[in-house]
Amino acid sequence: MERETIISARNLVKNFGHFTANDNLSFEVRKGEIFGFLGANGAGKTTAIRILCGLSSPTSGEVEVAGFDIYRETEKIKKNIGYMSQKFSLYEDLTILENIKLYAGIYGISRKQRKEKESELLKKLELENVKNKLIGDLPLGWKQKLAFSVAIFHDPKIVFLDEPTGGVDPVTRRKFWDLIYEAAHNGITVFVTTHYMDEAEYCDRVSIMNAGRIEALDTPAKLKEKYNATNMDEVFLKIAR
Amino acid sequence: MIEINNITKSYKETMALSGINLHVNEGELFGLIGPDGAGKSTLIRILMTLLLPDSGEAKLDNLDVVENYKKIRKMVGYMPGRFSLYQDLSVEENLNFFATVFGTTVQENYDLIRDIFYQIEPFKSRRAGKLSGGMKQKLALSCALIHKPKILVLDEPTTGVDAVSRKEFWEMLKNLQQKGITILVSTPYMDEADLCDRVALIQNGQILDVDSPKQITEKFPRKIIQVGARNMYQLINDLRAYDKAEAVYAFGQYAHFTGLNDEVETNELDNYLQNLGHEKILVEEIPAGIEDVFMNLMEQ
Numbered sequence: 001m002e003r004e005t006i007i008s009a010r011n012l013v014k015n016f017g018h019f020t021a022n023d024n025l026s027f028e029v030r031k032g033e034i035f036g037f038l039g040a041n042g043a044g045k046t047t048a049i050r051i052l053c054g055l056s057s058p059t060s061g062e063v064e065v066a067g068f069d070i071y072r073e074t075e076k077i078k079k080n081i082g083y084m085s086q087k088f089s090l091y092e093d094l095t096i097l098e099n100i101k102l103y104a105g106i107y108g109i110s111r112k113q114r115k116e117k118e119s120e121l122l123k124k125l126e127l128e129n130v131k132n133k134l135i136g137d138l139p140l141g142w143k144q145k146l147a148f149s150v151a152i153f154h155d156p157k158i159v160f161l162d163e164p165t166g167g168v169d170p171v172t173r174r175k176f177w178d179l180i181y182e183a184a185h186n187g188i189t190v191f192v193t194t195h196y197m198d199e200a201e202y203c204d205r206v207s208i209m210n211a212g213r214i215e216a217l218d219t220p221a222k223l224k225e226k227y228n229a230t231n232m233d234e235v236f237l238k239i240a241r
Numbered sequence: 242m243i244e245i246n247n248i249t250k251s252y253k254e255t256m257a258l259s260g261i262n263l264h265v266n267e268g269e270l271f272g273l274i275g276p277d278g279a280g281k282s283t284l285i286r287i288l289m290t291l292l293l294p295d296s297g298e299a300k301l302d303n304l305d306v307v308e309n310y311k312k313i314r315k316m317v318g319y320m321p322g323r324f325s326l327y328q329d330l331s332v333e334e335n336l337n338f339f340a341t342v343f344g345t346t347v348q349e350n351y352d353l354i355r356d357i358f359y360q361i362e363p364f365k366s367r368r369a370g371k372l373s374g375g376m377k378q379k380l381a382l383s384c385a386l387i388h389k390p391k392i393l394v395l396d397e398p399t400t401g402v403d404a405v406s407r408k409e410f411w412e413m414l415k416n417l418q419q420k421g422i423t424i425l426v427s428t429p430y431m432d433e434a435d436l437c438d439r440v441a442l443i444q445n446g447q448i449l450d451v452d453s454p455k456q457i458t459e460k461f462p463r464k465i466i467q468v469g470a471r472n473m474y475q476l477i478n479d480l481r482a483y484d485k486a487e488a489v490y491a492f493g494q495y496a497h498f499t500g501l502n503d504e505v506e507t508n509e510l511d512n513y514l515q516n517l518g519h520e521k522i523l524v525e526e527i528p529a530g531i532e533d534v535f536m537n538l539m540e541q
Contacts (some may be wrong), residue, residue, distance in 0.1 A: 040403040041374045140277050166401055167429045169276030169444065170532050171539060174490045181474045195403055196430075198493035202473065220494065231493060233404060240405045 003030040006158055006189045007052060012061035014047050021047040022058070023212035031157075034180060034190045036200050039209030040240045045193055048209075049160055052191070054078050066157040079107070082151035082188075085162035089147035092136035096127055099135060100150060107154035121149050141172035148179055152188060159183065161192040165199065177202055197233035206232070208239045215239045242267040242392060242423045243288065248297035250283050257283040258446045260297070265425055265439075270418045272437035273427035274535070280446040281427040282322060285396045288425070289319050301392055315343065318390035318422075320381050322397045328370030332361055332380055335369050336387060343388030353420065354383045357413055375406045382413065393417060395426045399433065411436050431532040442535050449538040454531055461529040463537060464503040466510060469495045469523035479517050483510070490536065495523070497533060 007029035014022040021044045029035045039045045050056040052065055054074030063070035066080040090099045100121065104114040122128045125145055135143060144164060152159050161180070165173045177199065184190050184204075192203065200206050200220060207217040216223055216239055220232055229235045243265035250258040258280045265271045273281045286292040288299055290310035299306045304313050326335045336358075340347045351358075361376050361383075369380060378398060385393060395414075399407045411433065418424055426437070434440045434454045442449040442457070450457055470476040477496050480489040488499040498510065511524045 040405050041401075043403075163401070167277035169279075169429075169539060170431055170536050171490070172276070177491055178477075181477075185474060195401065195407075197404055198491075201493040202491060236404050237408065240403065 003032060005029070006031045006033075006066060007035075007191070008062075008064050009052075010062045012048070012051065012063055013059045014044075014051060014056070015059045020212050022051070025061070025214055027207060027214060027217055029158075029189060029191060031189055032184055032187050033204045034184045034192065034202065036203030036206035037191060037193045037209070038200055038206060038236065039193075043209040043240070044212040045209055046162070049162060049191075049193070053081060053083055053160055079154075080157045082154070082156040082159040083162075084147050084151040084159065084164055086144075086164060086166045090135045090143060090150065093134060095132050095134055096122075096138075096146060097131045099146070100153065103150045103153055109154055117153065121153070125149060141168055141175070144168060144172070144176055145179065148176070148183075152183055156188065158189040158191060161190065163193055163195065165194060165196065173199075197231065197236055200232040200236070208236060210240050242269070242302055243271075243425060244300045245284070245288075246298050248284065248287060248294045248299055250280075250287065250292070250295050256446050258287075258294075261446075261448060263441055263448065263451065265423060267423055268418065268421060270414060270424045270436075270438045271426070272434055272440040273425065273443055274429075274431060274434045274440050274531070275427075275443035276429050278445075279443045281443060282396055283446075284443075285319075285394055285425070285427060289317065289394060290314060315388070316391045318385035318388070318393040320385045320393075320395040320398055322400065324377050324381060326369045326377070326381055326384060329368055331366050331368055332372070333365040335380060335384055339384040340387045345388050347387065350387055350389045353389055353417075354386050356416060357386075358383045374402065375409075378402065378406070378410065379413075386417070390422065392423045392425065395424070397427050397429065399428055399430060407433070431530075431535055434531040440531075442531075442538060444535075444539045449535070457534055458529050458531060461534045461537070463499055463529065463533075464505075465527055465529050465533055466498040466500070466505065466507055467492070467495045467523070467525050467527045468498050468510065468514070469521070470514060470519040471521045472519070476514070476519060479514065479519070480510075483513060488536070488540070492530075492532070499537070 005028045010026050012022055012025040025048060037045055051058050051070065054077040057071060065077045068076045100118050122131055165176055180190055205219050206223060207214050223235045227235045227238050229238065245261055245263040248258055248261045261284060275281055287294050288301060288306060290306050290313050293307065301313050301317065306313060330338065336347055357379050361379050372380065399410055414424055437454060439453050441451045468480060477489055477491060480486055480496055480498055485501045485505050487501045490497050507524045507526055511522060514522050
């Protein structure tokens with residue numbers, strides 16, 4: 001069954017002066033898919049993500065995200081996506097509740113709807129008793145769960161996760177992936193980058209970038225078959241080395 | 242070479258280290274393995290004489306970290322977690338600067354850094370701030386080595402670094418070990434434990450276990466069953482719903498299942514999954530990995 005396309009890029013090029021950061025990228029991401037976006041440091045992942053999020057314009061190429069054009073409709077794109085990275089996600093000097101209110105406000109969620117969703121979220125994450133605590137005082141694992149939940153609070157069509165699990169303990173890392181699976185199960189498309197190759201196995205499809213190009217794009221099973229590898233770590237090393 | 246006796250350190254109410262004991266032998270490549278917030282950096286900063294412990298004592302090559310801090314600073318090489326070279330000095334200037342601070346020259350100890358430095362030598366007039374992540378890391382390592390330290394201490398050198406660069410970095414560490422340098426390295430990546438001679442698993446300011454990676458996994462008493470099926474999301478949910486399941490976690494393309502009291506047999510799981518209509522089922526008992534052990538110890 002072919003699912004609806006939610007992101008499409010055709011011949012996406014991004015130059016910075018003489019340097020080509022994204023060299024003719026063409027790919028599609030389907031609705032509800034967990035799409036792994038891998039590559040070595042400096043391969044051009046961040047540049048591509050910034051373009052897909054409407055924060056930067058490509059030099060050339062056609063790109064549509066959530067049905068909107070990347071050149072003309074960046075504001076509409078921003079309303080329909082969520083974004084979370086390890087480095088920037090929540091305001092450390094605001095409380096849990098204040099962070100939720102802030103994000104709900106930015107995305108124009110009504111007060112009534114917010115109150116409903118807010119209590120639902122606090123209950124689900126078991127944060128009801130600490131909702132007035134500062135973010136800075138929370139353990140990293142809680143912060144990440146909350147950051148992810150806030151990123152999808154406005155029910156976006158796509159959520160971009162830029163290395164969401166760096167540094168956390170192995171149990172928390174896996175619990176975080178439970179949230180990702182759940183979101184995808186509920187129809188949110190997940191676009192995720194990671195340096196943990198075991199996490200690449202959890203994706204429906206994976207693309208691997210090297211020096212500005214997409215060198216491989218397929219399901220983990222097919223990539224392993226094609227590169228004659230027993231796991232994604234080997235696939236990655238064969239492509240990126 | 243490194244002796245740590247009963248070190249504790251707290252920040253306000255937070256106990257960062259509670260009674261750490263650890264011994265690292267001369268010439269060893271020793272790993273401190275644990276997630277963010279485990280206390281790795283605090284312990285390393287105490288050893289590097291940058292932070293005072295609340296109690297306990299630590300010695301590097303028989304020198305006390307509090308009393309002999311000046312001598313220690315001369316004989317250790319330290320690569321902190323955050324890139325801490327001078328961004329507006331060139332590659333060459335940074336290296337010369339660190340050599341001068343330690344009263345030596347780049348020429349005198351060039352042998353030690355040759356294998357690492359030659360890779361960034363073509364960019365030696367570039368400012369450090371303009372280097373790529375991998376190159377910065379090589380420069381930082383070169384600067385940490387330029388005074389020929391007896392002990393090299395690296396705080397999360399591979400965090401946020403891609404799988405290829407991580408592999409290369411560990412090859413460099415192995416080469417340095419061959420040259421007789423004692424190495425203490427911290428990392429949140431469990432898979433890197435296998436590259437160390439011995440490791441300490443650390444969590445919430447406590448050491449869970451210290452041993453060779455091989456011993457740690459071999460002595461682990463629990464039975465791990467590896468399970469695969471076409472639909473992973475459904476598989477994990479179904480395994481968790483099994484009445485004799487204790488822990489179920491995704492491990493790459495498979496799930497790892499631990500049964501209550503290790504009483505669950507592979508064929509019974511196989512039947513259970515077949516009855517639920519799973520396809521491409523694989524169920525087999527496997528030896529535990531470091532990550533299995535770590536997860537089990539931290540949940541106790």
